[in-house]
Amino acid sequence: MGGDCSAQIEAFFRFCPEVAPAVAGLVVYLILALVSGVVSFRSRAWFTLLTPITAACEAAGFAARISFLNAPEYGAYVVMALFLIVTPTLLAVVAYIVVGRLLAMQGAERVGCIKSSSLVRMFTTSDAITLFIQMSGGGLMAAKDRDMATMGESIMLAGLLLQLCFFATFTVVAAHVHANAAKFGLKGQPGVRRLFASLYACIALLTLRNTFRVIEFSQGFDGYLATHEMYFYVLDLVPVSLAVATLTVLHPGVLLAKIAGAQGITAAGNKVAVAAVPEDVEGGAAQLVANMVTVTGTRGSSRDNTP
Template identity: 30%
Template sequence: MAELKPYRGNYYLWQYIPSTEAASVFAAFFILGTLYLIWKVVRTRAYFCIVFIIGGIFEIIGYCARAGAKNRTDVLMPYVIQSTLILIAPALFAASIYMVLGRVIRGVGAEYRSVIPVKWLTPIFVCGDIVSFVVQASGAGIMVTGDSMKTGENIILGGLIVQIVMFGLFIVIASIFHSRLRRWPTALFLENRTKWESIMAMLYTVSVFVFVRSIFRVIEYAMGQDGYPLKHEWTLYVFDAALMFGVVAAFAFRFPSGLVVDAAKDEETVGQELTNRNWASPTLVSS
């Protein structure tokens, strides 16, 4: 029978005996979702989504490590692997999510509807995402030693707060752009409105899932080792694993392929839209 064992002295890595069954189920879910996304990326050549696939691989490795930790609660490596990879995987999902919006804006020929210039939109959010990723990974590395536990938790909190701020800003900017596009639609948008609307719906869905998950993680690390979340495994599966699989499923269901429009057609249509900007611009048209 599995027993919760200390890593050294009275220091415990785990606050409970991890469930092999739950971890195995989610490892299988992420394997299926990631394999499907690999097939979609190769088939559609949407190579900007590779970073999303890497996030899926991190989730797979993380939950496989959890699945094998039930009888090894006194061993450091499985704990480090699962805690680090499950923690930082959503930052990789976020990078692809940010890149999709920039491609949507260009795809519908509505660059001037964006609050932030499109050439800066993706770099700004991806840079913020990289900061969040590095900070969280650093904090997770520091936490593996008991003496530095609190320092590691605070560093992770900082990275998660950066992630929340960036996602909150992203949702606002995406919503403003979407509202403007609906009010002043471009020809490219009207040609295939259902496609663009479904991609935007997917972006909102996955963004909210990651946002909620990040809030949960902030609460978890703010409460510390003695808090309810870190002492009860179900919270991880409800507010992290399930939500992140939801992100993978939604991204796979409405995979953002076909975002590169014909160059000549795009140039012609954007030119027409810019010609009409004096009467169509949201800054010049009264509500």
């Protein structure tokens, strides 16, 4: 599995990874970050900047992978592990905010037993919790001590399992809103069908990727999925990059503006929408990115530079 590599690299990966696929992944995400960033800026739906930020962070992860394969250093491994495993969480936040904006524009007060005004905050908070769990595990996974690395793997698995459960709950909520489109005033609205198509595609792709990661970590460092590089690219890079591409082509900001325009309001300026998706929630999503960088820097500087 893979080409020739040093004993240091093989000790971390349990196989010899190829550089060429990592370069391809870097290029793919750089292109997606650029295109998605342009569309997001033009839409002026600032929360959708989380999509190009996701692509940029994935690109950083692949850049760190390439760096590590060329010159094995602990810091590069931590950056790679954190960004490639944790980053897709940000795409889930985009989905949460989209549903929150939809409900806010329609003045819906509740979705089942959940207050519409609390929906985005609830799911964003749950993702923040799982994100910090995963970051903690990611830092420990690169430890020289095998027991510490195994503990980090278990922590990462717990974070991924929690994230999968929270995301499944959100999927039920999104499906409920779609199934009751007439009740929420969405039936027949222009752009609603494409918006939900974008959401469902994103949900399916992220669920596939997260399920792969859960199975991979449950098998351990020496498991079949972890030691066969092909599965990482097919079941991680492909679904996450497709999710970013979907949110770029069927851009939530553009579609929300179309729905809002049909109702004579602006998606960004609607007072109800702002009330349902407070600035501190959207700002908190951006803070997740800053925390990822901070933790990465802390982990990288707390150890020497040889794995």
